[in-house]
Amino acid sequence: MVLIKHDNLYIILNLLMYTISLCCFIIGLAQHKKHKELSHLYIYALASFIQNTVGEMLIKRKIFGFYVTTKFGISAMHVFLLIEFVCIYYFFFKTKIISDLAKKMLVLLFACFLCFYIRETLTPNFFKQVGNFYFLDSCFILIPCFVYLIQLFAKPPTLNLLNEPSFWFNSGILIFFTLTLPVFFMINYFRSKPMLAAIDIINFIGYSIIFLFLIRAYLCRPKTAI
């Protein structure tokens, strides 16, 4: 009985995430010129939509059971991770809230992640699992999120946060990656108990939130120069 409920939940949340990411892509494409720092993020929504479609087609699932994954499916996840990382870091490089000094630190982090990514592509594990990668990706993305918040409060509070696109997207990122960080930290525990579909459910919720926040960010009124 519980299983059926979870099965339904999986499908509903998956569909919800599809719809939101597609809406986000469409709104982002229409609004991307209005906000400089968000101009590229519709690509992120599109990449998420494609990756999930490709993932659903190429990764054969057994709900609440073990994955039977193909190398291509894992590679698609890795490519998406890289696109996600680049898109989010590019957003932080473009936002005016973060100081130039902090941006230099972000360049260093970005380079470190890329080095790690390249090194991982050479290992045989690269085509077998993505868990460790997700964890590292989350850690590296959460750092600029907190830097953003610290610098937001360090500067004179002249912004109207309710109409600040970078704040909304940063909040979406913060929620998603904080939510999934402990899950990916314990990925091996979840692997030992066939609960990977439950992790997917959390992922769906997280991505739905991130894209909802991104839609909210796109819908902020553009600032007019005085």
Added chain:
Amino acid sequence: MQTQNSDIILLIIVTSIILLLLLSFIAAVLFLYQKKNIVYHKELSDVKNSYDKNLLQTQLEMQEQTFQDISREIHDNIGLSLTLAKLQLNTINFIEHNSAAENVGSSIDLISKAIQDLSDISKSLNSELIKNDGFYNTLRNETEKICRSGKYTIEFTEDGNIVFLSAHKELILYRIAQEALNNILKHACADFIWIKLKYEPSHIGLLIRDNGKGFDKHEIEKYRSGKINNGLINMRTRALMLGGTLAIESSAGKGTSIYVTAPYQ
């Protein structure tokens, strides 16, 4: 299977709690920032009110000083000329035609001088003059007028392309220059004045220097600490009103130089 399901339910509950906490965190960030924003804007408004109050006070002081200047000018120059003219006209001896003609001629000269002085006062106080001619031309005319007295030599130079400030700013800058020149004429005992206008990319710089007696360190310290309330303080307040700076350098026997900057924006 039962254990597995309970694990899943636990995972969902934990995730929901974390999610709720995160959403609360974002709401708290929003709330704190908005609160900080309100306090900040209140402080900004207080500073603006205080600035406006100071500005108004300074304008009143400037007005008061202008009235004093007019009063002194009328008393010292125009009043004196007219009194002398009256005296001469009263003492005309119509029997001695030559002496009478001489007295009438002299009275006419004195009255003409009084008219000229009145015209000068009117011109120097008329802000329309700055609006029409601009700061540069008005200052140039003022220096030429001082030169014509024959007591002073003025070297007027400019550097860079002339930039026009707003009429209000040009008027304030002109009043600073007038104050500096008046101080030189009245107190410096100088015979040479250097005026240099420098048009920098972001601001205008005005240097007025003389070779007069200068003033000592003690007086400069008094000025810096704001303990004296004279023309120097007025000049500094005016420079602040422009959003610029005013620097004074002087030492006994070595003249005084005043450097004012005023941003274009």
